[in-house]
Amino acid sequence: MTFTRAEVCTVAVAEVFRGDGEILASAFGTIPALAIRLAKLTFEPDLLMTDGVAFLRADVPPMHGDAESEAVVEGWLPFRRVFDLLWSGRRHIVMVASQIDRHGNHNFACIGDFRKPKAQLLGMRGAPGNTINHPTSYWIPNHSPAVFVEAVDVVSGVGYDRAAALGDRSKRFHEIRRVVSNLGVFDFATPDHSMRLVSVHPGVRVEDVVENTGFPLVIEGEVPETRAPSDAELKLLREKIDPRGAGQKEVRV
Numbered sequence: 622m623t624f625t626r627a628e629v630c631t632v633a634v635a636e637v638f639r640g641d642g643e644i645l646a647s648a649f650g651t652i653p654a655l656a657i658r659l660a661k662l663t664f665e666p667d668l669l670m671t672d673g674v675a676f677l678r679a680d681v682p683p684m685h686g687d688a689e690s691e692a693v694v695e696g697w698l699p700f701r702r703v704f705d706l707l708w709s710g711r712r713h714i715v716m717v718a719s720q721i722d723r724h725g726n727h728n729f730a731c732i733g734d735f736r737k738p739k740a741q742l743l744g745m746r747g748a749p750g751n752t753i754n755h756p757t758s759y760w761i762p763n764h765s766p767a768v769f770v771e772a773v774d775v776v777s778g779v780g781y782d783r784a785a786a787l788g789d790r791s792k793r794f795h796e797i798r799r800v801v802s803n804l805g806v807f808d809f810a811t812p813d814h815s816m817r818l819v820s821v822h823p824g825v826r827v828e829d830v831v832e833n834t835g836f837p838l839v840i841e842g843e844v845p846e847t848r849a850p851s852d853a854e855l856k857l858l859r860e861k862i863d864p865r866g867a868g869q870k871e872v873r874v
Contacts, residue, residue, distance in 0.1 A: 622852050626803060627652065627872040629822050630762075631858060633806050634715060635660040637758040639831040643667040644759035645703070645712040648730045653715035653760050655684060657855060658862045673700045683865045707747075711793035712755040716748060718800075720773040721759060723816045723836045725797035725809055727752070727778030735775050736755050748777035753784070757798040759846045763873045766835040781814035803872050804830050806847055820847040 634656035638646055646657045647670045658681045661668045672676045677696035698706075708710045719742055720728040730745050731738035751757050757778060761768055761873070776783065784791040800807040805821040817839040821827055827844050858868070 627868045633801045645669045649717045662870040724780035724782040726780030728773035730775040750779040758799040761802040764804040769834040780801045
């Protein structure tokens with residue numbers, strides 16, 4: 622079956638949850654929300670999914686539709702109890718990034734000087750606590766030098782260099798596992814935790830990624846291609862998870 626860039630990205634984000642088991646999976650953005658559903662329906666059935674209010678869903682509702690009429694509830698998780706999971710490392714969130722640097726420091730607070738920003742964005746939200754207390758990954762639908770920057774304007778999420786400066790108190794749960802963009806997949810599995818290019822999506826060249834990144838990436842040998850969705854994954858995405866094709870609108874090609 623043929624596939625789209627958005628479907629490749631969805632599978633790549635789903636893969637960040639591989640091996641997580643019974644933890645709370647959370648997401649910012651359409652592609653990450655689709656990816657959690659795909660992971661739960663395939664290789665990580667024990668992932669916990671919240672309905673965003675007070676319950677954990679045992680079923681996997683489509684991205685759009687009357688989810689409440691067929692909800693299968695497996696647990697009670699009001700907002701105040703989310704922090705019990707968060708502080709103990711039993712959560713993995715995929716956040717979006719307006720800026721990210723080579724060590725995984727992240728910004729979606731504002732652009733420019735924090736005291737007088739050029740553009741006000743989401744604010745800090747839960748990013749500082751998320752990045753210190755449990756695994757975090759990032760989804761970036763438009764890979765450009767304006768997003769992948771030498772230094773973020775404001776640190777919302779804590780990267781590896783700043784976590785190291787905090788000492789032992791940051792080491793227990795801090796993990797920036799993956800960055801997935803519309804061009805490729807990245808991690809920080811290098812001696813100094815600098816961002817490494819793990820794979821490029823089908824149709825993307827390594828040169829395309831380098832040209833659109835505002836700092837030197839670690840590139841080790843021949844960079845492989847991000848794996849394509851299987852026919853079974855495509856069927857789930859198109860018929861069960863995202864029948865209206867919402868994910869296609871989020872990815873810039």
